[in-house]
Structure formats: C-alpha cells, structure tokens
Amino acid sequence: MSAIRDPYAFLSPAAAAAGVGLRTPMERSHVAAGAALEHVDGWRVAAYPANGEAAATLTDLSHLGKLDLRGSAEELDTLTGGLGPGAARSDDGVWTLRLTPTHGYVMCPFPRLSALRDRIGAAALDVTSAYAAVALGGEGRLAVFNRSSGLDVREARFGPGRCMAGSVMRVPTLVLNRGDDLVMLVAWEYGEYFWDAILDAGETIGIARAGVVTVEAPQAQEQTA
Amino acid sequence: MNRLAERRGELIDRGRTVTFTWRGKTVEGLAGDSVASALYADGVRVFSRSFKYHRPRGLLCCSGQCPNCLVQVDGDPAVRACMTPIEEGMRVEHINAWPSLERDALHALASATPAFGMQVGFYYKTFMRPRWAWKYYEKFLRSAAGLGKLDPQHRRDRRYEKVHRHVDVLVIGGGESGLEAAIAAAREGRDTALVEEGLALGGRLAFTGVDAAARAAELAAAAREAGVEILQPAWAGGVYEGNLVPVYQGDTMFRFRAGEIVLATGLIEQPLVFAGNDLPGVMLASGVRRLVNQFRIATGDEAVVLTVDDLGIEAACDLAEAGVTVSAVVDTREGETDERLGVCGIEHLRGFRPVEARGRGHVSSVVVARGGERRSLSTDLVVMSGGTVAQFGALVQAGGSVHYDAARRVYVPDHVPAGVRVAGEPAGTAAEVPACADGGRGKQFVCYCEDVTTKDVNLSVKEGFASLELSKRYTTVTMGPCQGKMCHRNSGLVIARELGVDPDEQRVGVTTARPPHNPTSFSLLAGRGYEPVKRTSVHHWHADRGGKMLWAGDWKRPYDYGAPDDETAAVHESLGLIDVSTLGKLIVRGPDAAAFLERVYPNRYGDMKLARVRYGIVCGDDGSILDDGTVARLSETEFYVTTTSSGAGGMEQWFTWWNAVWGMDCQIVNVTSAIAAFNLAGPNARTALAGLTDFDLENEAFPYLGAGHAEVAGVPCLLLRIGFVGELGYEIHCPAAAGEHLWEALMAAGEGFSVKPFGLEPQRVLRLEKMHVIVGQDTNAESQPLEAGMPWIVKLDKENDWIGRYSIEWYQNRGNRTSLVGFEGGNGAVPKEGAQVVVNGEPVGRVTSSRFSRRLGKAIGIAWVPADLSAEGTPITLSDPSGATIPASVTLRAFYDPDQERLRS
C-alpha cells in the first residue's frame, strides 16, 4: 500500500524529502521585516543582522525538533532521568522537559530528531510542526515578558532549568527558562500572531528581531548633504 | 508672585512657570501645581456646577475624593483638577454648565422651580401622564443628565501599557503607617512595593506643617534606601481574589500579585452637614491645609473653623502659623478655651453649632448657634473639620469585614483574611448628626455628587424607603463619582436618626464597598488590547490571491476568492482545492483505543479494517449531537480522528475526560496544530494527484473511504478518500511546516486542469447539494441523530454501552417529533437561512441551510419540519424574513449524485 511504514510519518517534517523547503509560521513577518531566508537543515530560516544594542531580542525557533512524551509516571521518570514536574535539563543541545508526572517534551536540533525518536520509541510523538517557538533573550527579556503574561518568572520562582504552562499574550504557552533566554512554545497556528504580539510588547523596552543565522548589517547610508 | 513664603513641604518649584488655559484664558502656574491649585492661586473660586441643581461649587477636599473640581482636560471629560499636575499647553474646560460657569441656564431653571418640583424621587412621582408625553419629558431629562461630555470622534491616541508585577509585599497607602510597614518589610529582605495616590508621599504628614513634612521626607528616604519600589502618584484600583491589585500610574496599569497586602489606606475627612454647606469657600480642613502647605496659597482673608474634635484645633493653629487669619474656631463640644488657640489669639466658641453658611455664589458669613444664642461671623473661608472615616473598601474587597464599635461609635476591622494586614489602627473619629443646629434656611447637603440633602433623605425614609440600601437607591446618595467617600457616613447617620436607631442596626449598617477605588477609564483597563488569531500554513497565499479572509471561529479562512460561482463550478467540472487545515485532529492510540472509540461513538469502529476511514458523530449523555468527523484506522491500536474546526478543543476535553473516567489504556493527543489538510476535489483529482506521487490511486487499489500513507511532492502525507463536496476527491494531511509547499505543488499540478482554489462559500453550496449536515448550523444543542436524519449511524445493537445510548433508545421508543430533511424551493426562490417552516402562519420548523444550486438549476436547502411533514415529496410552506412565502417540497435523497457515482469513481 504505502512506501512509508511509520504510521505517523505524516506528522513529521523530518520525513520530508530533501527538496521540500519547510517553513515556519512567521516566515512572512520575517520577509516583511527585510530578513533574508536561508536554507538550514531543510528549513527556510530567517537571517537577521546582529543587534547588540537592543535590550531584548526575539528569535524564531519553530524549526527545532520537538517530541511529545507520554506514559506512566515511572516511564516518564526513566525517559527524563528523574526530572521533577516543572524541571528541565539540557544535554548536549537537547532539552528534556517534564511538565507533569505523565507528560514531557524534548526539544532538539532538527537533524537529531529522528534518531532520538527511534531511541525513545512509542512514548514519543513528533510534534515539531505542532508548536511554533520563539526565544526571548537579552537583559530586558523579563521586562518584555511581564508585558505579555501574568506568569511569575521571578528568578527565585522560575530560574534556569524550569518549565511551566500558562497564558502568554492570551494563548496557551509552554515556557522554558534556558538561563540566557526564555523559550516559548505556542500552537503552530498562533505563531505569526505570537511573534507580532511579543514584538509589540517589547516596543517600549527596545526589542530586536534576531535569527539563528546572522548576517552583516547593511552598509551605513551615505551622508546626505 | 502671590504665594506665601517658601517653606519645607511645598510641592511648587518657584523658579519654573507653566502656562495653560482655563476656559480659553491663559493662566500661569508653577511647576508642581495641580490644576486646582494653579487656578485657585489665579483667583478661581467656582470650578463646576452640581449634578442636579447646577449650584456653583468650589474646592472642597483637594484630595480627589469629591466631585467639585471635576473638569475637562485636553478633551478628557472627568478629570480631578486637584490630583492632576499642570502641564505646559494643557487646555482645561469646565463641565456641566451652559452657556457658562457664571451663568448656567439649568441653575436658573432649578432655582425657579418650586421646592417640591425637584424633591427626591420627583421623576418617579410624575411625568407619567399623558403616556405619549413621556417621550418628550424623557428627552429633556436625558439631556440634562451627565456631567462631562465624551467626544464622539475620540480614538485611541497613545499607548496604554499593562505590566505584570509579582511582589512579596504590596503596601497600599504611603502615609506614615504605610511607609513604616514598607520599610520594615524591605529590611527583612522581602520584595516590597508601595503605592501612594497623593501628589507627595506622607499622607497627612505631607500637608500638616513643617515638622510633619520633615518626618515625611525622612521616611521617604528610608524607604528608598531600604529598596522599596515606590509608585507615586499612583493608585490601587481595588483588591481582587488571589491578592490581585491593579495599580494605575499615568497611562500604565501595573497588575500586581502580592504575597501579602498591607492596607494603610488611612482616613478621609468628612464634611459637616448644615444649611449652605456647599457654598464655594466652604472647604474641608485637610483641603485648606493642602492649599496652604503644599501649594503655599493664601486661602481667604478671614477664616472660621467649624470642628467636632481636636483635629480642627490643630488645623486652626496650622493655618494661623502659615499666615492665614483665623477669626474663630466653632467647636460643637462644650468646655474651656483650648490653650493652643489662646496662644494664637483665635476665639474658641465652644458648644456652638453651625446653622447656615451664607453668601451669593461664595460664602460671606456663617451663622452659628448655642441654645438660643445666635452669632453671625463674617468670613470668606469656612473650614470644616467634621471628623474622619477610615477607608475599609480594600479590606472588604479582600474578603475581610468590619464591625461597629458601639463605645467609640466607629467601624473597625473585624475579620482580616490571610495574606492581608492592616497597618496602624484606622478607625476614624465619631461624629453625630445633626452636628448642626436647627433654623438654617437652605439646603443641607449630605451628598455633593448627587445633590442630595438631609430633607431628601428624611423624606425617603418617611415615604417607606426605610433602610440605607433602599434610601440609597431612591435618593441616589453615595452613588455618584465619590462612591460614598464623602457621604456614606453622613447619610447613614441621617437615616439612623430618622429611624430612631443606632447606625449599626440592620437597616442602616454599611453598604458594600465595590471596586474600582476611583473611576477608571476604559483605555487604561483595556491596555494594548489584542485578539489572538489562528492562521493556517497557507493563509498568506489565500490573502495574496484575493481570498476574502473572514473569521470562522478563532481562525481566519477564505470565504471565497472573488468568484464563488466559478469556484463551485470548477469542482464539479474539473478540479478545485480547499484548505481544511482547521479541522480538529486527534490521535487515539493504545491497546484500548478501539474499545474506547466504541464507547464514545454511537457507530461502530472496533471492526474497522486497517487503512479505512469512516464518518461518525459524537453524542452527549442526553443523546444530543456534539460534533462530527471521521475516524481512520492506521493500525490495530492507532486511530486518527478528525473533528469540526470549532469542536477540536471540546472534543479533546471530552475524550480525555471519559478516558480518565474509564481508566482505559489509551492516549489522546491533540495534533490539530501539527497537520495541514487540503481537499483536492473534482473529476480530474486522481489524474492531477497522480503526477505528484507514486501511490497507486486507481479505484480498485484505493477505493472510496480508503486511507493510506503516501509521499506527495516529497511530503509525507496521509490520504483519506472521503467526500464532503460530492466529487471524486482526496483529503490530504501533511505536516503544517510543509503545508504551503504542498499546496503550491498541488496548484502547479492542477494548472493543466484549470484548478481553482475554493473557499468556504463554494464548499457550503457543494456539501448542500449532497445534503451533508453541518453540525452547529443544521443541528443545535438539542438535536439528536434519529431526528437529524442519521438513524443509520446509531448502532443500537452494539454490545457495549456507549455515551448517549440510553437517551437515544428512549427517543427511538418515543418516535420522532421533528425531522431534518432536504427541500427544493418551488419557484426557484431561495429562502434565507433562518426562514421558518409554517403551518397556518404558525412557526413549526426552520430552514438551517439554503442556496441556489447553479449545477442543478434550483433552490435547495435543509430544514427541520414536524415529523408528519417529513415524507418524500410533502409540500411545505416557508416564511422568509423578507415577508415572502415560499412553497417547497421535501426531498430525502441527496440533490446531486444521490447514488454516489461521481464520489466513488
């Protein structure tokens, strides 16, 4: 019947052929802001100039691989290496999140997704395309976050290596504190709205769009007389 | 410069002038002035006209509690002049007076009206006859009502920010108690914030003399040093559940969540009640002291202080020291002359009560009496020290309570909930009513906002509104902008006296203090305002190609691309493509997945073969149709369920909840977001699709209702051969990240067949031609499958129990009362959706879907009709909202391709 054996291949962008350029929900916003699109690991990602001055930065990470982990509490203990609910850990670029006793997530660079999934087995479902993701970084990130959500992200309550679900900009969001930035996951269909909303929240703080790929800033304009 | 000598505690910057306009005239003030103080210093004494009688009103409290200084600033219709710092170029106007503040037509009218004309509740007792005239009376009443004027052209002209703040301790009130509490908390290492409403920190310390001002400065410095976050001027809007306190500063709302709230909201000075107590020049002692101490304005040439306690004596001495001439202190208490007054040379009239303030447009004398003795004191400034009331609003909002201390005759905190603390010992001072003596002519105001007098309140009680709550609603006392801050105590005392009971008796008591603490503008509450919007992965492609993007639930979807008839025709004749990514999609998997589905659905799924898809409905316990969709079997233990677009969240909850109840070994994962879905439909669908995939699409290999995995244009897909639009078609599901790529590939592959993208409107016509039901449009919360024309879906012979079985069996025994049927419009007229099925002019059913089908050349639709009219061919009558009566006849088989030949080709 079908060439693909995996019943969930149709969920997974990783199963797409090489020529398919995968796109994030924010692509049009990137193009409208003047970013170039580059091909990275099968995805079209935005390339923005580096901006060291802005108090906060926002980066589209929707192309990250994401796995949904479900099982019994014991199974999740094993899979997450004993993480408590609300905790997260990074191993060599792969983040494991334990949201509840029976539900967790894995976030990883996209090329490593399939291998990880195969290793974990039936408990993992590829949800790469289910969640758009952004990283809110910079010194002003908490100030921007506090203009987007009532979740308590004070250091003592939500330090590095913590995750929680709640409302950000009026949509259900998964928040992860990676230490230098906050990663937020929202439903794919909210991606563009969310991107625009966080940029708006940061307007008075000073927020710059950033890309996983950085390009040279355009040449300075010639002085006019 | 007409200000008193420079002194500690003043807020003005004598070196900087600020220019603004008042009623078109330029006024010069000093930086640090409020609008009220700058105008007062410039000689303004009348600031507004009162609500009902349009009496001239001057400054009273100078602290934002009363309505007297409400003005319009730069178009904003209700701004408290005393709490608003002046800014260069501000345009300040008066409100509620026409043609001018000096000559108000409605004041003339009110003055000319006989006394009984405007008595309390006058509009309840009159204007009823003749009945037709009420319209005109009402127009007049409406035009006289209201204070400020909203500009109909006003649009949002600035950014209103909302900032969430989490703190350990939030102190509400920056007076002495509040500052001390904040300092203590901060020194314990707790994350502390303090909110103060006034133009300076310190509460009473800020305007009660040099020493007090010094103490205020000391505390303020200590607080800053301890690391207290100080928001001033800023005010707390109320206390809500979970210690949520909105704090407003300028155009920003700080949405605080506090571990602990400390209430240091202090006391409010109350007016005295006597005839003429609303004349300009009659002010609260704290108001006068603010003008004198904070703004250094010489208030009046000859002041008289009226007092019920020592606070008035302190005020008199303070004023005298500041350079104001105080000729007498009229003290309702009997006794000896107070030493402090003796020192200042101020006459202490003990045992005297105010009778009447007199003057035309401004006070010029006040009459006082002691027993039979009356004295008239010449004065241009009457200073009222009528006692104080503690502000308990925040405590009560937080879930606390107060009780009446009969000995002290004041209300004190009773229950203070966890997470809240009351700083200091706020209780206020007792007062009696009447503090005034009889014999005064003229109105004795209890409520300045609503122009309610003691006569009004007494009359309301006599008329039977014999409680504070009833009298309040009848007279409107406490219901104006001050929300009782200036009048709750006095009105309670007046009613208690009239009823002959104590103020804490059941019928008096206290009214519920409701938020917000101060009137709060919509813009400030709304903040930036944003509405989440769901977009599919092809959204912009649709918009770029002329798709009319309209709301469909939370999503934006293309209604059509400009030519719905052509789009519809394309599907019938050749090829069309529609984005159905909004469909809900759930994965149900696990050893019990099949058994789970058997329990949830009235139809059968357990026996479904691999690689097949089947339509189904989900019912509630009462047998009503909740949702519909499809189920595809991907393996022995894995199923892929689709739901309606708006039902996705609800179905996930429904499934998850029942799974938990039954404790089955089954997982439900919502993958709606992860998958884009398109329906490629039309006679050329197979051929076009074949160009993009190796999957065998021939009819024998992949018949109608088949499901299969295929790689299409390099994208991994699930193909479902189901048909909502009645032609050969494939529903193609793929990862959302590859959605736009796949869509573009499909459109390219279809180019040779003149493929057209089609939107929701053509889809509606197509599905209607097939008589497919749209759950939520053709059905409502009470529709059940037997009456909705789907008895075939309900498998009552299933062995297991399923949700809704009991109810549907009951319905089957009862028989159908109503039926969902198709109909064809007799004369080609299309009834509107919502038209009624009528029998003898009575509505007995309704049209839920209707369109003109160009393909079939007739008007078609779906309607609910009484069961006895549901046989094939029965004539029915439809009544359209346009007034037309449309004949129609019942059709039970699909209008188009009823034998499914095209679908199964």
Next chain:
Amino acid sequence: MIGLLRKHRFFRSHPLRASYDAVVIGGGAHGMATAYYLAKDHGMKNVAVVEQSYIGAGASGRNTTIIRSNYLTPEGTRFYEASVQLYKTLSQDLNFNMLFSQHGHLTLAHSDRSVNTMMERAEVNRLLGVDSRVIFPDEIKELEPMLDVSDHPTFPILAALYHPPGGIIRHDAVVWGYAKEADRLGVEIHPYTQVTGITRQNGRVTGIETNRGRISAGTVISCTSGWSTLVGRLAGIEVPITTHILQACVTEPVKPLLRKIIVSGTLHIYISQSDRGEFVMGSEIEPYSGYSNRGTFRFIEDLAMHMVELLPMLGRARILRQWTGLCDVSPDYAPIMGLTEADGFLIDAGWGTYGFKASPIVGKTMAELGATGRTPDLIAPFRLSRFYENELVSERGAAAVSH
C-alpha cells in the same frame, strides 16, 4: 405634578401574622408582581411577601435593566412579548414612573452564522407580531452613529437584529411600583424575614418557618432566583438549575451619546446609556458555578478591551462601580414555572440572565396559577416536569449573551 404635592407612604410595616392564604417567598420584581396580581386580578388580600433582606436586594436590583421580546423560540417570544405589553402601561397602572424608555435594541452579528441566527429570530418574531427585523451596516449607522460599521474593526459588523420596542427601565422602580400597589391593596410586605423551613403534611405544603416566626399558608410561591435550589430543598423539591455569577458595571454619568441598546455576542458585551447618563454594561455569566458576590478584575478588563474595540469614543469613559448578581441557569436556558411535586408549593425559577424583563408576565401567570390552581397556557411549556418528559425549550441561541 399633583404627584409631587401629595404625601406618600409607599410601604408600610406589619407584624407577622400566624396565617395567610398565600405566601410569596422573595421580595424582588417577580415576588412583588405575583403578590400584586394575586390581590389585583384575584382579589386575594390575605397575602404576605417574605424577603430575607431589603426588597429588591437580589437580582432585581442588580440587573442591567433591559426589556425586550426578540427571542428565538415561539414559546419564548410569546412569553416575553406579553411582558413588554404589560410594561408599556405599567407606570400608569401602578401610578409610579418606571422611566421605561423604548429607544430600540440592536443585537450585532459579526459572522454569517450569527446573521443566520438573527434571521431566524427576526422571522419567528415577525410571525408572532413582534417588531423585529434584520438590518445592515448602512441602516445600523443611521440608527446608532457611534458604531463603526466599516471593515476596520477586528470583528466587523455584518448585520444586526433591530428591535425598536426594546428599551431600558429603572429596575428598582419596578420592584417599588409593584410593592407599593400590592401594599395599598392589602398585601403585607415583610423584609428582613428569612425562610428557614417549609412545613408539609401528607405531601401537602402547610406553611413556612421564618426567623420571625411560623406562618401557616395553603399556597407557597417561591420567587427566589439564585436561591431556588436551596428553597426548593426546604420543600423537598430538586430544582435542576446551577447558579452562576453574572457581573455588570456602570460608568460615571456623561452627556447623552448612545441612542440604542447594543449587544454583541462575539465580543461578549452589551451596553446602554441610562437616563442619568451612565453607561450600563455587562458580559456573560462566569463559566463556573458559585454564590460568591465578589466580582473579578478580568471582567472589567475584558469588557473594556472589547468595548473600546466596538465604541472607541468610550476610551475616556470611566467605570465607577462593578457588581455581581446570581443567575440560576436551567438546562435549556428557559425558565421553570408552575406546579411541583409538592402540593401547594409553586416554583418560579431558572431565570438565568433574562428574568427581570419577564417580571410583569411572571406575576400575572403565577398569580393565576396560585389563585385558581390552573396553569396558564403561556407558561405551560416552562413546567418543571418537562425535564422528565424531555420536552425542552431551546432558547440557547437568544439567551447566550445575557441581554
């Protein structure tokens, strides 16, 4: 003007007597109207109304004062239309001005599904003789210039159901008007009287127990809205309602700006401007059930956000006060009126967010039932037993956003 010269004593107080022919529990608009019509239409003088607080303390004093009859079902429409007709002459009948202003009511449709619902309501209304029709943006703008009918708003207005007789009224005045006339006709009104028990003998109700004493009565009528389940239980009756909080708020008074009552289901808001100049606004019931009288901050935030979306000139209007009331919601969003399993105990409940506008017709029909024992045709569809017979009245579409 004569009314102003006369001395008035609107409500008298009485000691509680040992027995009455009928007792009405609940001194709000429904209870007072019932008592009034018992006296007026059926000559019953020996009637008492017992109220746990001051009269009108419950929903009658907390609602947002909207009167209309443009409902979805024929049963509902007929019923509310009868009420509107009574309201038209109520001020004259009770000799107390209710300040009833029939300025017109607009229910906005922002989606085509919504437009269909409006069409359906319009047609049902039209067939039953109620003035109600669907209008489109140009006409909407003419009737209410403050609305933005362009396609700029986030949720553009596609159409509206226009109901010219819809209006606002002084809600307390309805309670007071009925109370004073009932009082004049001999009905005894007893505020601050709590019902602590309902006595029965051989399955028949024989009276009530209160904090002020016991009363014997052959007919006990409960008009207690949000407390109906609790009072029902005293009589041994289970009433299938859940109680939800409904919130409302009012602004500072400003000069007249808004002509019509405006309702938007999509934005979950409705608004009118009272004769005093205040904007009176509300939203939907809270989704959880409870008896709290604490309002939420989210209510005024979300209301404000949607209000400035719909009527941007309100940006500077200021909310003065927010409050809550209790809504007793029935499974089919239609009321529960009439006989119960306990003989002599009549129920008037399940009024959700639409009870106040029905007060006059409730009073008339409940009085007829109370006095004669016969259930009037108009309220037969709302019988309690319909839940056992599975004959629900499907008003969800028109009742969904409260007004």
